[in-house]
Amino acid sequence: MKVEVPDLKSASLLAVEDTNMMRVLLVRHLKQAGYTDISEAVDGQAALDVLAEKPIDLILLDINMPVLDGYATLERIKADEKLRDIPVIMITAVDSIESVAKCIEMGAEDYLPKLFNPILLNSRIQSCLEKRWLHRRVAELQGS
Numbered sequence: 001m002k003v004e005v006p007d008l009k010s011a012s013l014l015a016v017e018d019t020n021m022m023r024v025l026l027v028r029h030l031k032q033a034g035y036t037d038i039s040e041a042v043d044g045q046a047a048l049d050v051l052a053e054k055p056i057d058l059i060l061l062d063i064n065m066p067v068l069d070g071y072a073t074l075e076r077i078k079a080d081e082k083l084r085d086i087p088v089i090m091i092t093a094v095d096s097i098e099s100v101a102k103c104i105e106m107g108a109e110d111y112l113p114k115l116f117n118p119i120l121l122n123s124r125i126q127s128c129l130e131k132r133w134l135h136r137r138v139a140e141l142q143g144s
Contacts, residue, residue: 008129011057012037016047016073017091018065022114026060026091033122044068048076051083058128061108063092063099071106078107085135087128091116 013035017023023040030038039056041047043065050056059077063070070090077083087109092099095113103111109131110124 006133008057008126008133009034010036011129012039012055013125014039014041014047014050014056014059016041016044016059016065016070017062018042019062022062029118029121033118033125035125044070044073044076047073051077051086056086057132058125059086059088060091060125061088063090063094063103071102074103074106074108085132087132089121089124089128091121 013030015023015026015030015038017026017040020042023042027038027040039050039054041050044061045068047059047061048068061070061073065073068076070092074088074090077086077088084107088107089110089112090103090108091112091114093114100111109128112121112124
């Protein structure tokens with residue numbers, strides 16, 4: 001049985017980045033890649049505020065931010081029963097094996113260093129969205 005994955009370009013994405021220039025570049029890239037529902041946040045607390053207001057399908061999260069950093073934000077997302085299933089891709093200047101391990105242990109789906117390769121970012125986003133869609137589909141079928 002072949003499963004047809006729908007076009008996931010309509011997924012709602014949240015770009016969390018404190019540096020204005022990097023956030024603008026990230027959002028521009030996402031729009032060029034075909035995503036149309038993109039929310040933005042300048043820090044972790046602003047991201048949590050967005051998550052309280054609207055459903056999000058995937059989060060792109062920086063680590064080093066004021067107010068609430070990426071680690072604390074990721075921890076709160078994964079501790080919240082309503083949010084924990086949202087895939088989080090860390091996009092950060094912190095490029096160390098310790099940081100990668102910490103984020104993955106905390107529940108991040110993926111980790112990309114800045115400045116990211118746009119093709120790799122697109123691939124990782126698509127993979128995370130497909131995986132989330134499949135998990136939801138399996139849950140629907142098991143509930144039937």
